[in-house]
Amino acid sequence: MTATSTSAPEADPASLHAGVIEWFDDHARDLPWRRPEAGAWGVMVSEFMLQQTPVNRVIPVYEQWLARWPRPADLATESPGEAVRAWGRLGYPRRALRLHGAATAIAERHGGDVPKTHQQLLALPGVGEYTAAAVASFAYGQRHAVLDTNVRRVFARAVTGTQYPPNATTAAERRLARTLLPEGERTAARWAAATMELGALVCTARSPECGRCPIARLCAWRQAGSPAHEGPARRVQTYAGTDRQVRGKLLGVLREAVEPVPQAVLDQVWHEPEQRARALRGLLMDGLAERLPDGRYRLPGA
């Protein structure tokens, strides 16, 4: 390929970096965990809360959480149940348990400071490949490929030329993300945040606003005529009538209760006894609830 082509500019890394990062300079949202005072703990808390929960619902809970537990050691002194209660209705309350566990591990094994290496972060409960890279990059400015659903979609469109990424993250995606990572540490960290923001604000799943996209000219998907997705449709998770819904109802009662809750009260939340019992067993197994000697239930240690 010669350098004379003018109709369809190549998405060379340097052009992508410049376009996305300059756009981010002007359009980055002022989110609380992006402020300097958030610190690594603030970044970590936000990352836990943002796992599958939209930004707008996270913000108020994040503010309360950081005000109450400004350092990992502060949270570590609380019962897990208090963390679950303060989690409110963010969903997937096991994340609250894991965040509490991460705080405890940080207090015990890391002197109270959020660890800095990807490997140390990965060892914390609730921290997977994405969160470890995100904390290392956003909190400590390190050079990591941060591959979340937004970035995967941006890369799928801009570089690969497909409307959506595969259902599960592939080795090819990781390779591509590493290839596109700018050399410099600071630029790499900026790039990670910028590509996520672009996916969240412009290159959205359902209705991308290509007119506002800084790299629309370079986008392989647009150049291909914006073809519709071919692969298998993403499986939609059902919710109504599932154990998850019943668990949510049971936990909602425990979360709001000041005193331990009698079995009879929990029995009100769902009509089908077998499913109800199974859901409650699940909560107990997961450590999201506990049964007292008198037969009543409450959040763990609350």
Added chain:
DNA sequence: TATACGTGGCG
């Protein structure tokens, strides 16, 4: 690799 795991807003 596929599945379980909450909740709510939007088109």
Added chain:
DNA sequence: TCGCCAAGTAT
């Protein structure tokens, strides 16, 4: 109304 979607992790 209802399906789709939201900064994933653990098993």
